[in-house]
Amino acid sequence: MTSKQRVLTGITTTGTPHLGNYVGAIKPAIAASRHEDAESFYFLADYHALVKCEEPERVQRSTLEIAATWLALGLDTSRSVFYRQSDIPEIPELTWLLTCVTAKGLMNRAHAYKAAVDANIKAEEDPDFSINMGLYSYPVLMAADILMFNAHRVPVGKDQVQHLEMARDIAQRFNHRYGEHFVLPEAEVDEHVATLPGTDGRKMSKSYDNTIPLWLPEKKLRKAIMKIKTNSQEPGEPKDPDSAAVYAVYSAFATAAQRESMRQAFADGIAWGEVKQQLFELINRELEGPRERYAALINDPARVERELLAGAERARALSRPLIEQLREAVGIRCLA
Numbered sequence: 001m002t003s004k005q006r007v008l009t010g011i012t013t014t015g016t017p018h019l020g021n022y023v024g025a026i027k028p029a030i031a032a033s034r035h036e037d038a039e040s041f042y043f044l045a046d047y048h049a050l051v052k053c054e055e056p057e058r059v060q061r062s063t064l065e066i067a068a069t070w071l072a073l074g075l076d077t078s079r080s081v082f083y084r085q086s087d088i089p090e091i092p093e094l095t096w097l098l099t100c101v102t103a104k105g106l107m108n109r110a111h112a113y114k115a116a117v118d119a120n121i122k123a124e125e126d127p128d129f130s131i132n133m134g135l136y137s138y139p140v141l142m143a144a145d146i147l148m149f150n151a152h153r154v155p156v157g158k159d160q161v162q163h164l165e166m167a168r169d170i171a172q173r174f175n176h177r178y179g180e181h182f183v184l185p186e187a188e189v190d191e192h193v194a195t196l197p198g199t200d201g202r203k204m205s206k207s208y209d210n211t212i213p214l215w216l217p218e219k220k221l222r223k224a225i226m227k228i229k230t231n232s233q234e235p236g237e238p239k240d241p242d243s244a245a246v247y248a249v250y251s252a253f254a255t256a257a258q259r260e261s262m263r264q265a266f267a268d269g270i271a272w273g274e275v276k277q278q279l280f281e282l283i284n285r286e287l288e289g290p291r292e293r294y295a296a297l298i299n300d301p302a303r304v305e306r307e308l309l310a311g312a313e314r315a316r317a318l319s320r321p322l323i324e325q326l327r328e329a330v331g332i333r334c335l336a
Helices: 019-032 046-052 056-072 090-099 104-108 111-122 133-147 158-178 218-226 245-253 256-267 272-298 301-330
Strands: 005-012 038-045 080-084 153-155 186-188
Touching (some): 005 019, 005 046, 005 133, 019 038, 019 056, 019 153, 019 245, 038 046, 038 056, 038 301, 046 056, 046 133, 056 080, 056 272, 056 301, 080 301, 090 133, 090 158, 090 301, 104 111, 104 133, 104 158, 111 133, 133 158, 158 186, 158 301, 218 272, 245 256, 256 272
Parallel strands (some): 038 080
């Protein structure tokens, strides 16, 4: 076991990164990867993508876009392990070993499954209508992702805490039956991670179709920011920053001094158009350099592929010996 704390983060490959992903997950994770006391694992969860996406081209494109995003934003792959889930064949094998110790009752309580059942009942359908085994048992795959590398901490949103508790439960069952093989992971919920509002004021989310894509060219970025919903207050009227989506987005990118200055400008009656212009300039300054690096990476998929395969080799240096140890533990052994 390593003396450093292992921190693991997975990113599902089903969409194009937007400003909310950047502020809420990518930026803090890249900052955390520079800490000396942590060993960071970041992976592209392409097996998880198959649970809800049946478009092969989209899964592939999203894998490229997300990998290029992390690399363009400065993830140091010499200090962290950056890999694609499907490049680690030990993960699906571990998923099966864990499935065999997982209680069905535990899976029945998973929020995503229960929500799908409730929606079916409400629609007067069969309770299991169009629910596949991927949706039903993906908490076991998530447990395998975490336990494969004996991660100590897993940064998650509040909606994922239940899956971490399930991973702990599954690890305990396996340890009880076959000996102490797994660290019990801890969920790390950062209350201060920003949840960015989208252009309509609701949480920025692909499901609301209100996102601002991260890598828009300059003119399109400005156009998207100008569409952020505001009220009808005129220039000169004092405005409340705490109820304005445009200020929430600004504060996620601004320094403390910039936030203070903008709050004063709101009190002085700054025009909405001026707030949006300043927001555009702030975001554009931060993303200008990374945007060029991202464009270069997107146009060089072979380079991104090399980075992922190098990360997979580093990951498999850990996953191969662990799966051999687990096979031995469960009785899958050489007869000679």
